[in-house]
Amino acid sequence: MNDRYSRQILFPGIGADGQASLQTKHALILGAGALGSAAAETLVRAGVGELTIIDRDYVEWSNLPRQQLYGEKEAEAKMPKAVAAKERLQAIRSDAVIHSLVMDATAEKLEDIAPGLDILIDGSDNFDIRFILNDLSQKYRIPWVFGACAGSYGMSFTIVPGETPCLQCILPAIPSFSVTCETDGVIAPAVQMTSAYQTAEALKILSGRTEAVQTKLTLFDVWKNQHHAIQVGKTKKDTCPSCGTSPAYAHLAGADDTKMAVLCGRDTVQIRPETSRSYDFTYLETKLSRHGRVQKNPYLLSCALPDYRLVVFRDGRVLVHGTKKVEQAKAIYEKYFLS
């Protein structure tokens, strides 16, 4: 037990004081999919004191080739990823303090928890949330580590408020098109490489070695063995609406209006009631089982309708699988939940 972290302490980049520092730190893992799972496991094993994991989804079979915290048991039970992740991580390290939140990471909720955080790790799968993270990082002066991958390709970039350019300096607008896992597939080595860069940066920041932080945008293709590091220093602008001299933090302000969201490339629409509500699962099970097979666990209930599948979470969110059309999803929601 006493020599648990001995190899990290021997590593000159971290050392005894770096290790002591890590153990007092609190990291946010936003999204517990492939990148979030990988980062959470690395940081918990490394001894980071406290983790908050936010995820709105549950484990599916198609996650298993690369989402390293989950297995068949969790896919079969449709366990929420945040819950399954905490269970696995506590088995790896019982003294880690882990908060698991099954919910949408809205700007409002993130602002509530931001003050206690030392780093934000991007485990998300879309740029809407990354622009919220970017504003959050600037407003609360918390470093964040962007990471994304698809196919055999990935990229990572570390944003230190006051020092590096921010995401909005590099990408002035949310890309309307981007390469996603759903359209281009993904292989685990691309995830692991992206995560290796992200977590190395996190270890530097959390152990207090900020001078070692990588200031370039790193990108690579593990299938084609390509690797590039792009200098981005000159993109930093005083007029940037997030990291400039008069920031607006626009992504923290308006973001909560979205009550309906099409989940990135997943043929799924999420509906979030205006006020969070909790359903009586027993009543709902009786009602929905007239229409299709119902499966439930303590966190969610799912019903397979002939053409769609509904998943209801405890916080009132409903996923309508089988459509990308918001109006169609809304009609289905109203039919089964409001009538």
Add this chain to the structure above:
Amino acid sequence: MIKVLFFARLQDEAGTEALEAQKAGQTVQEIKAWLKEEYQLSSLDQAMAAVNEEFANNEDTLSDGDTIAFIPPVSGG
């Protein structure tokens, strides 16, 4: 002569990882317009551009011997 590199999906769309062209003296914007036309690269407008491994703006001009890389944003995770 300049060298053009494509990443990720752009490689598949262009059918090549790299090409050379007589485009010294042109801006990033002009090279993008030419590539979009020549290789039907619909997503090129969304891509980030780097010249000699440094982030470039649309107004930057390329010199003989420069390498320009187009990097599509990737969102998966």
